[in-house]
Amino acid sequence: MTRVYEVPYLPDDGSRWTLRLAGQPVGTFASRFEALQAAVNRASADGGDASIAVEGADGIWRPFGSDVKRPTRPPPMPARRLALVR
Numbered sequence: 001m002t003r004v005y006e007v008p009y010l011p012d013d014g015s016r017w018t019l020r021l022a023g024q025p026v027g028t029f030a031s032r033f034e035a036l037q038a039a040v041n042r043a044s045a046d047g048g049d050a051s052i053a054v055e056g057a058d059g060i061w062r063p064f065g066s067d068v069k070r071p072t073r074p075p076p077m078p079a080r081r082l083a084l085v086r
Helices: 032-046
Strands: 003-007 017-021 024-029 050-055 061-065
Touching: 003 032, 017 032, 024 032, 032 050
Parallel strands: 003 050
Antiparallel strands: 003 017, 017 024, 050 061
């Protein structure tokens, strides 16, 4: 089973960021950077089965590996129809 550490964009109570593992809190931090650093350290210690989900300012959660790199195969994007404008 893959372990996913979640780092939110905004703090939970206005001043602290809560790092979550599969929706359950595993720590609170004074900054988003500290929460991300803790997620990287924990995911690296867990090995290949761990990943990190980081919420962007647009509200979209983006996956990263335990090495803080984007996955080599990003999830497929929905097909879009292109329209030509003249």
